[in-house]
Amino acid sequence: MCGIVGFLGKRNASEVLVEGLSKLEYRGYDSAGVAILNHGDINVKKCKGRLRNLEEKLNVEPLEGNLGIGHTRWATHGEPSDVNSHPHCNGNETVSVVHNGIIENYLSIKEWLTSKGYEFLSDTDTEVIPNLVDYYYEGDLIDAVIKATRKMEGSYAIGVISEKEPDKIVAVRKDSPLIVGVGEDEYFIASDIPAVLNHTRNVYLLEDKEFVIMTRQGIKLVNEEKEEIKKEIYKVTWNADAAEKGGFEDFTIKEIHEQPKAVKDTMTSRIVEGEKIKLDKISLTKEHLDNIDKVYIVACGTAYHAGVVGKYVIEKLAGIPVEIDVASEFRYREPLMNDRTLLIVVSQSGETADTLAVLRDGKKKGCRVLAVTNVVGSSVSREAHDVLYTWAGPEIAVASTKAYVTQLIAMYTLALHLASLKEKLTVEDIEEIKKEMLELPKKIEKVIENKEEIQKFASKHYMERDMFFLGRGLDYAIAMEASLKLKELTYIHSEAYPGGELKHGPIALIEKGTVVISSLTQTALRDKMVSNIQEVATRGARVMAIAYEGDTEVEKSVEAVIYIPRTLDLLAPVLAIIPMQLLAYYTAVQKGLDVDKPRNLAKSVTVE
Numbered sequence: 001m002c003g004i005v006g007f008l009g010k011r012n013a014s015e016v017l018v019e020g021l022s023k024l025e026y027r028g029y030d031s032a033g034v035a036i037l038n039h040g041d042i043n044v045k046k047c048k049g050r051l052r053n054l055e056e057k058l059n060v061e062p063l064e065g066n067l068g069i070g071h072t073r074w075a076t077h078g079e080p081s082d083v084n085s086h087p088h089c090n091g092n093e094t095v096s097v098v099h100n101g102i103i104e105n106y107l108s109i110k111e112w113l114t115s116k117g118y119e120f121l122s123d124t125d126t127e128v129i130p131n132l133v134d135y136y137y138e139g140d141l142i143d144a145v146i147k148a149t150r151k152m153e154g155s156y157a158i159g160v161i162s163e164k165e166p167d168k169i170v171a172v173r174k175d176s177p178l179i180v181g182v183g184e185d186e187y188f189i190a191s192d193i194p195a196v197l198n199h200t201r202n203v204y205l206l207e208d209k210e211f212v213i214m215t216r217q218g219i220k221l222v223n224e225e226k227e228e229i230k231k232e233i234y235k236v237t238w239n240a241d242a243a244e245k246g247g248f249e250d251f252t253i254k255e256i257h258e259q260p261k262a263v264k265d266t267m268t269s270r271i272v273e274g275e276k277i278k279l280d281k282i283s284l285t286k287e288h289l290d291n292i293d294k295v296y297i298v299a300c301g302t303a304y305h306a307g308v309v310g311k312y313v314i315e316k317l318a319g320i321p322v323e324i325d326v327a328s329e330f331r332y333r334e335p336l337m338n339d340r341t342l343l344i345v346v347s348q349s350g351e352t353a354d355t356l357a358v359l360r361d362g363k364k365k366g367c368r369v370l371a372v373t374n375v376v377g378s379s380v381s382r383e384a385h386d387v388l389y390t391w392a393g394p395e396i397a398v399a400s401t402k403a404y405v406t407q408l409i410a411m412y413t414l415a416l417h418l419a420s421l422k423e424k425l426t427v428e429d430i431e432e433i434k435k436e437m438l439e440l441p442k443k444i445e446k447v448i449e450n451k452e453e454i455q456k457f458a459s460k461h462y463m464e465r466d467m468f469f470l471g472r473g474l475d476y477a478i479a480m481e482a483s484l485k486l487k488e489l490t491y492i493h494s495e496a497y498p499g500g501e502l503k504h505g506p507i508a509l510i511e512k513g514t515v516v517i518s519s520l521t522q523t524a525l526r527d528k529m530v531s532n533i534q535e536v537a538t539r540g541a542r543v544m545a546i547a548y549e550g551d552t553e554v555e556k557s558v559e560a561v562i563y564i565p566r567t568l569d570l571l572a573p574v575l576a577i578i579p580m581q582l583l584a585y586y587t588a589v590q591k592g593l594d595v596d597k598p599r600n601l602a603k604s605v606t607v608e
């Protein structure tokens with residue numbers, strides 16, 4: 001996820017662009033840059049770090065010119081660095097491009113262009129775009145951009161400028177957002193409306209493959225065949241603050257709604273039907289794996305909970321025993337790590353102090369370290385031997401939601417990869433799981449659509465003092481995460497127990513009115529879980545169950561059932577956790593709490 005802007009008018013472009021980018025920092029903030037066209041020359045200023053670094057650079061060396069493009073980056077391909085920052089240019093800097101999205105086939109395009117004499121400086125996927133535009137340029141920028149996009153697979157919103165047509169910006173989107181702002185004698189492009197709201201409330205909301213040709217004479221929208229598109233101007237009536245959240249009340253609910261896309265992005269180019277799983281930053285081989293006799297997964301908080309699912313699925317699919325621990329315990333228990341250990345660390349931020357300490361200790365002791373992280377260029381990603389990035393985009397809300405579900409996807413992907421290295425599953429088995437994984441984004445959308453039932457339950461129970469989560473197998477793994485989410489967002493005391501442990505003590509806490517939440521997605525354990533539900537219901541508990549569509553029998557003993565679409569039991573955590581996230585969210589909203597910034601918590605725990 002990145003933010004792009006473009007400006008054509010009479011004012012200083014770099015000032016307008018930087019101001020626009022400041023409204024898009026929520027989309028990424030590891031580097032920023034602008035490219036300005038002045039007297040037919042493109043001048044680029046870009047640097048790693050927050051936008052203020054770019055501002056300081058521009059204060060020292062201002063850029064003249066009233067046409068340009070700008071970018072704030074959230075790294076996916078290539079770590080945050082000056083050279084990987086956007087805008088990117090072709091070799092002789094006659095074309096400059098800003099891009100949000102992922103060009104999935106960039107490696108093959110890069111090879112193809114290299115064979116034609118093109119050279120590349122960065123590790124990014126984006127750099128192929130200005131070079132493609134240069135390659136196809138035959139006197140008309142829009143033709144070159146259309147041809148370039150025909151070659152590109154994946155998602156993109158791009159802004160393109162060229163020295164050969166110095167009074168023009170060309171832009172287009174596919175599966176990444178892009179809007180056009182129409183001011184008085186000045187025009188804008190942006191990833192999101194807040195970037196233009198200080199200048200205009202008149203915008204075009206672009207659809208996929210609608211091309212923008214912006215000149216001093218005005219704006220023309222065309223399709224791939226260059227036929228003009230007539231579009232209504234959309235008048236923005238809301239304020240910038242709400243718009244940064246995409247119209248959502250807060251980042252938490254926005255990020256919950258972003259989960260289908262985050263899951264899809266994390267699978268992109270890795271899980272493809274009929275193709276082998278591709279993990280570009282993982283060089284772990286069958287030989288490495290044959291030499292490994294122990295696997296640890298170590299993490300904190302929500303990431304630890306994703307690791308619990310990871311343990312289960314790696315053991316089941318790859319047949320390798322896995323131990324899991326929280327980093328703050330693991331590091332002080334003199335763990336038995338050596339050169340026959342595979343250490344998997346999971347961290348959204350990639351900066352969590354305890355997790356990083358475990359990684360460093362593991363490396364010292366000779367372990368092979370594999371990191372699952374969301375932040376490209378983070379300490380964890382730089383120091384591990386292998387990295388599996390989750391592509392959730394920036395997670396702004398303190399309580400993790402979309403990062404967690406992408407960590408689950410990373411765990412499945414890794415388990416399948418290990419299983420195929422170990423030759424534990426047949427190609428058909430792997431294909432079946434991949435096929436079901438590819439269905440998950442749509443199914444998550446369906447679960448989110450069904451939020452009213454959860455809202456109703458939350459509005460009845462938001463004043464509770466305690467809530468309990470029960471589950472067995474993978475349902476217990478997500479019960480732990482659900483319980484953490486409820487604590488964090490609502491300050492309601494909650495505990496997660498394995499269903500089978502109930503009679504060993506916790507059942508003493510159940511009395512008339514106690515709220516119990518339980519999911520029933522593990523077919524082999526379903527009947528046992530139903531018995532546990534009956535045991536608490538008989539003692540007066542008010543139960544909300546999460547069950548597969550069609551499992552109506554469970555309605556008899558519970559106050560509410562939230563149905564989720566059927567999937568493989570192994571993948572069910574990705575769907576079953578969503579109602580529980582929504583329950584925590586709506587309960588917190590009912591209580592009038594600050595959901596994005598719960599008390600006492602920080603997004604990145606960089607101290608012990």
Ligand code: F6R
Pocket residue numbers: 300301302303304346347348349350351352355398399400401484488603604605
């Ligand atoms: C809970 C939450 C935390 C983090 C934990 C680890 O919603 O976000 O429990 O999961 O602090 O953080 P990372 O994943 O950045 O290492």
